[in-house]
Amino acid sequence: MKPEFQSINQPFSNEITINEKSYLYFGGTAYLGIPQHQEFQDLYVEGIKKFGLNNGTSRSNNIQLGIYNEAEKVAAARYHAEDALITSSGYLAAQLTVKHFAAFGAIAYAPNTHTALWLNDPPPVSGTFTSWKNDIVDQINTSTEKNWVLISNSMNNLQPEIYDFGFLNAIEPDKNIVLIVDDSHGIGINNQGLSVLNALPKNKNVSCIVIASMAKALGVDAGLVLGSKKIISALKNSNMFVGASPPAAAGLHAFIRAEGIYQDQWSKLQKNMALLHKSLGNKWKFAPGFPAFLIDDSTIDQYLLEENILISSFPYPTKDSDPINRIVLSSWHEEKDIISLVKTLSKR
Known part of the structure; x- marks a missing residue:
């Protein structure tokens, strides 16, 4: 080039x-052309005039902008989650979530998982998602380990391929699974413009967490975590969330009003x-x-x-x-x- x-x-x-x-x-x-959408830009400018350019205080500060809680409630409702958490980037949302659950149990990465979800070194996994999901079901069901953390993208946007997580139904019910799915390229596009959360199996032994960059289809420089109230509450009490500055309020002002x-x-x-x-x-x-x-x-x-x-x-x-x-x-x-x-x- x-x-x-x-x-x-x-x-x-x-x-x-x-x-x-x-x-x-x-x-x-x-994907949705948001950066060049005049009405969205107008909402963003409106947000700048109301809240200023940025907010460098952490979410644990004793004085807070209410728009962050408002945006999280809107995101949870819009993408059919119990609760939501918003960070300054998709990378932070991923690291926050993965590091919090790293000690829950045995960790298994799907192939081609985005680097934002890596704990440290590249995960030792290769091949296709199809072969991996068959192997991981056998591995979990035959293992003495009861607790597992499965980490995957929602899709391969390069090939492209949208992943089917129906394999979770084949995992024995006495296994406890935390599933972390990166939907950065799918949110707002796939699943009728919603998120992958609706497409994930609803099993009692599986806790599903969706993380995403909002900077792609949604056009906002922020990160999003969708999950249960219990999970989101735990993440909000983590040191990483407490110590981090939030995204610019102006972008969330536009996000709230842009459905x-x-x-x-x-x-x-x-x-x-x-x-x-x-x-x-x-x-x-x-x-x-x-x-x-x-x-x-x-x-x-x-x-x-x-x-x-x-x-x-x-x-x-x-x-x-x-x-x-x-x-x-x-x-x-x-x-x-x-x-x-x-x-x-x-x-x-």
Whole structure:
């Protein structure tokens, strides 16, 4: 990639102008196009004027802004959880949760779990989620260990693949499971625009906790934890939560008032995905409902670049690997953008 693409000095949107040349942009994680949504921006500015730019005091301070508790109640209701906790980042939400439950029992990571959920070194696990879930059920059921902590993403956004957690139903009921799921790429998009929490099995021996970055589809620089009242209460009493500063109140002000915006943008994204899907060939891989489309073609990014189209492209899993090339749709794309992309792809 040319150097000028590594120092862009403008907001990402459906179109980027670099050196007076315009490119259609199909990358990133702003799935609902919130960073460029005028009404959301207005709500954010309204929040800045009401609360200022930031809040550097911890949540344990004797004087508090009430909006944090309000935003947590809204998040819990919106994503059908008993309770919620909001932090300054998805990384902090993940570390807070994993470190709190690390001593509960034996820890088992699913493959490709995000680094934010690692305790220390990379987990010694590889292979596919499907093979892992079959193996972990056998391992748990035949083990003398009664308490387990299972840690996983809700999906593989690169491949892409949305994970099925129905395997939890096969775990013996005398085993106590804490399931921690990172839904950073799914919240607001998958499961009808909700979170993975609704899709997780409701078993008495399984405590489900969903953590997520709110900076992707939801467009807010904050982290979220969804769980039972007991779990959220325990996390809020942890040293890590007590000592950390919260996110800017302005973003939460917008989040609270943006439910209608999120719903409208989600509906627009469905139309965009349907339009692209019907025009793509069977060489493209995708997960129904998720706006990323993968192709096993290591040079398609360069072909599209010559046609003034930018897509998501980077080497994976190592810097020496072939690039993973994906089209990522957003609600900020217009029909004409997708039609132009499809016409260009048809010439390939």
